[in-house]
Amino acid sequence: MEAAERSIPNDDVALVALARQGDSPAFSQLVTRYDRKIYRLARHITNSDEDAEDVLQETFLKAFEHLDGFQGNSKFYTWLVRIAVNESLMKLRKRKSGRTVSLDEPAENGDEPIVREIAVWDGSPEQQYSSEELRSILDKAIANLKPAFRTVFLLRDVEELSTEETAAALEISVPAVKSRLLRARLELRERLTRIFKKKGDDVFAYL
Amino acid sequence: MTFLLTCKDFLHELNDYLDGACDPELRGKLEKHINECPNCWVICDTSNKTIQVYRGMDPQPIPQEIHDRLMSAIQKKMAHKCGGQAT
Numbered sequence: 190m191e192a193a194e195r196s197i198p199n200d201d202v203a204l205v206a207l208a209r210q211g212d213s214p215a216f217s218q219l220v221t222r223y224d225r226k227i228y229r230l231a232r233h234i235t236n237s238d239e240d241a242e243d244v245l246q247e248t249f250l251k252a253f254e255h256l257d258g259f260q261g262n263s264k265f266y267t268w269l270v271r272i273a274v275n276e277s278l279m280k281l282r283k284r285k286s287g288r289t290v291s292l293d294e295p296a297e298n299g300d301e302p303i304v305r306e307i308a309v310w311d312g313s314p315e316q317q318y319s320s321e322e323l324r325s326i327l328d329k330a331i332a333n334l335k336p337a338f339r340t341v342f343l344l345r346d347v348e349e350l351s352t353e354e355t356a357a358a359l360e361i362s363v364p365a366v367k368s369r370l371l372r373a374r375l376e377l378r379e380r381l382t383r384i385f386k387k388k389g390d391d392v393f394a395y396l
Numbered sequence: 397m398t399f400l401l402t403c404k405d406f407l408h409e410l411n412d413y414l415d416g417a418c419d420p421e422l423r424g425k426l427e428k429h430i431n432e433c434p435n436c437w438v439i440c441d442t443s444n445k446t447i448q449v450y451r452g453m454d455p456q457p458i459p460q461e462i463h464d465r466l467m468s469a470i471q472k473k474m475a476h477k478c479g480g481q482a483t
């Protein structure tokens with residue numbers, strides 16, 4: 190995308206290798222490549238611009254500091270995501286001091302997922318709404334999920350990490366990732382359907 | 397011996413179905429259910445659209461001043477690390 194400088198390689202592995210040897214343009218390149226994705230992730234988990242900026246900085250500073258400890262067996266980006274998730278969760282915990290916000294205690298109250306709205310969507314949301322409107326609808330829907338659910342959804346469906354990578358990043362089990370993902374997807378589907386469904390086409394809907 | 401999938405069974409397999417992660421036999425059963433059950437068809441379709449609409453959102457560029465502050469924090473750290481024990 191951006192005009193790459195001549196001598197700087199393009200792939201993460203080579204960039205990380207250079208950065209490890211103290212090559213700062215190489216590290217800056219990695220930052221520029223991923224900062225907006227990390228910022229978006231942090232904003233979604235923390236629901237706060239201010240916290241998201243802190244997380245953004247902490248993530249890259251820690252990555253820089255611990256570059257030597259980065260095992261080449263995971264992708265650099267996955268490693269960054271893991272740091273960013275930890276930093277974001279710490280923010281959440283700090284904010285709700287007293288009340289523990291833990292990823293391990295997601296009131297998985299009854300494992301029956303909720304499905305109430307059963308209605309087809311009215312065309313495609315991308316065509317019905319401006320991208321700003323759509324973005325705000327989507328952001329709001331995510332913000333309403335519990336942290337344990339929205340974090341799993343963000344990693345799996347937005348960042349497109351695998352189930353195993355998500356489990357590792359959150360330090361939860363694979364079955365937990367799966368059940369939370371189902372809950373998250375269905376809750377989002379529920380909220381979006383309420384907004385996107387064909388008006389007056391509630392034939393299937395029931396309470 | 398074909399056992400019939402209930403809507404509840406279908407919901408439990410929905411994730412793997414959407415991710416294309418179930419074996420062909422189960423997949424066949426799920427497809428059969430969807431074809432015969434309008435409710436599950438709608439749930440599956442709208443779930444799929446939900447995922448797609450989120451995937452389609454590109455991350456917005458971050459505000460310039462946030463990027464600048466990030467870069468300057470990193471520069472500072474780099475200078476510190478490369479320049480030895482600066483105070």
Ligand SMILES: [Zn+2]
Nearest residue numbers: 402403433436
């Ligand atoms: Zn059904």
